[in-house]
Structure formats: structure tokens, C-alpha cells
Amino acid sequence: MPVSQKLFAVLICCFVFVVTINLVRKRKLREEYSILWLLTSLFMFVLVIRYEWLVKLTSLIGAGLPTTTLFICSIIFLMLIAVQFSIKISHLTNQMKNLAQENALLQAAIAESRNVVTQECCGVADGPMKR
Amino acid sequence: MHKTIVIIPAYNEEKRIAAVVTGVCAAVPDAMVVVVNDCSRDDTVAVASKAGAIVVSHPFNMGYGAAIQTGYKYARNMGYDYLVQLDADGQHDPACIPALLAPVIAGEVDIVIGSRFLGNSYRPPFARRAGMALFRTIVSIVTGKFVTDTTSGFQAFNRDVISFFATDIFPVDYPDADMLIMLHRAGFRMSEVPVRMFENSEGKSMHSGLKPLYYMFKMLLSICVTLMREKGKGR
Secondary structure: OOHHHHHHHHHHHHHHHHHHHHHHHOOOOOHHHHHHHHHHHHHHHHHHHOHHHHHHHHHHHOOOOHHHHHHHHHHHHHHHHHHHHHHHHHHHHHHHHHHHHHHHHHHHHHHHHHHHHHHHHHOOOOOHHHO | OOOEEEEEEEOOOOOOHHHHHHHHHHHOOOOEEEEEEOOOOOOHHHHHHHHOOEEEEOOOOOOHHHHHHHHHHHHHHHOOOEEEEOOOOOOEOHHHHHHHHHHHHOOOOOEEEEEOOOOOOOOOOHHHHHHHHHHHHHHHHHHOOOOOOOOOOOEEEEHHHHHHHOOOOOOOOOOOHHHHHHHHHOOOOEEEEEOOEOOOOOOOOOOOOOHHHHHHHHHHHHHHHHHHOOOOOOO
16 A cells, blocks of 8 residues: 555544544534444554555455455445434434424313313303313 | 214315314214314314314324324323224215224224225225235235225224324334234234225325335335234334
8 A cells, every 4th residue: 555545544534533523522423423433433544554454354355456445444334324324313203203293282282271261261162172 | 981082184174174073073972073183284273173173283294194193192191992083085984983983892802994895896096906905915814814904094993002003113104004913913803894985076195106106115114024023012
């Protein structure tokens, strides 16, 4: 691996690692979402520094070039991130549905109690609650 | 004295909801009628209220499944014993409600499905008929019982099923054949009674565009994963 390529890869790994840590520090990124980013940058860093491991991994997966292995790792990482987001979105969708339903039921209960109070105060016997 | 609630999920049904509510009130005078308004853009809320229904309104549109589940949650919170659900578009005949409720109140079954095919001449378009036949076959094989209408939204059930459906187990995304399999595996008893089906006067359907393709995919996947899960009411 040429030195310039190695240097560029190390810089990228360090940049991703530092930015992720900084985002967690500023509370802009939750710890649970930082794990994959940190692990990936560390993994890439190790592979770039220990080049012989990257070569071994390349032959193990049957890739042509070590840089191809790095690209494959990046794609796997992006897929994992996408899956993690899909799981989270599914969870949030369910929570949002439950919240909206609770909101609707509470609004209905408030409207019903207001109606009862109105009927008791004013003797109104008409309206949607007559049943 | 048992308490019965009739749930009508509605979305932009100002033209037809009044007739449905009035029909339900006439068919089951002792029942509470609740219209779940799925954030309609028209006057559905006012029309349904005026017709004598309690209206529960979603803050935004969430679809048919979420709307009926809101109704289940309302029924569970208010302690209702029996629940009937029917569509707001006037396709289901409210006069069939007593026949639908009878086996549930008698304790013979936990859920009754109003079948449009039993002793009826309801004939949907070919594509829908093929899909219905596929899911009918799957449900009949899995449950060991011949089910004629797996997509009917006209149903009645008891308190146990209400509590079961009010949890996150309920598939809010097109609850049809997968829901029946889920019920069977949870140990609930179900049966069908014939109901009358009117034509949808405006021809609007929630299965339009690419939705049937998604429906097929979702339903097959949902049935497969339901069969992979453990049996029981907590699953």
C-alpha cells in the first residue's frame, strides 16, 4: 500500500473517530448510534496500520486488491447503519402511533367530561353524548 | 347487563357516515357507537357527532389498522364486553349486527367474522378474488377450518379479543389473514356468519395503485413470521 494511500486512510479513520466522539460530547449524537461509527473507524485504522492483516483478509474473502477489501468493509458498515436506522424507525413509528392513539383517546375523554359538565350545569340534553 | 360498543373507522366519509351511524343505532339501540376519525379533511367529525356517535379523532392520518386499534383501546379503557366493527363507507349492513353478535354473546366463540361469501353473491374483481382465494387457502390450512372471508372488516368479538388487539401484537398494517392466524394460534375460537354486502357507491377502495402488490408481500411475510413465532396470547 503506497504511503500516501495509507496516510489518507489513517487521516479519514482519525477524522471519523474524533468527529463521532465530539458529537457525543456535544450531545448531538446518542451513544447507541456512535458504536458502529467508532468500531468501524477503529477496524479500518487497524487494517491500514497492520497491512499484513488486510492482505490476509483480502485473500480470505477472495477479493482482488486490499483496497477492495476496505471498500467492502465500508459497504458492510453502511448496510449495518441502514439496518440499525430501519429498526429504530420501526420502533419510533410504533411509539408515535401509540402516542397519537393515546392523544386521541385523551381528547375524546376531555370532550366527554366537558360535555357532562355542560349538561349538569346548564341542563343541556342534546349533542353527541346523548347516547 | 353487558356493554356493547360499535367501532366505525372513518376517513373522509361525510357523505355516508350519518347513514351508517343511524343504521347502527337502529340495529343495536343499547350499543355505544364510536367513530374513529382518521384525521379526515372533510366534515366527518361534525356529521358523525350530529348523528349520535362519540368521535375519537387522530391528530394525523395513520391508516385503517391504527384507526380500528384506537377503537379497541377505547373499548378496553371503558370496559366494554363486546365490540363490533364495521366500515364507514356503507358497504356493511348494520342490520346484520345482532346476528354477528349472537354467537359471541352466547359464549360459543370469541370472534365472529361477517362473511360476504356465505350464502351471498358478492363477486369482487378477478385480481382481488385471486388474492382472497390464496389467503383463504392459507388460513384454512393453518387453522384447520374453512374460512370463506379473510378480508372482512365486519367483525364482532369479546373482551378477551379486545384486550389482545389493544396491544402492540395487533398488525396495524392491513390486519387481515395474518390476524386470523394470530388469533387461532393464541387459542381464540372463531366462526363466520353470512352478512349482506352493499356496493361501494363511489367505488373508492383502500386497495388501489401499487397497494395490492405491497399488500400481498406484507401479508405473506406477516403470515410466515407469525407461524415462526411461539404460540400463545403473549406473542
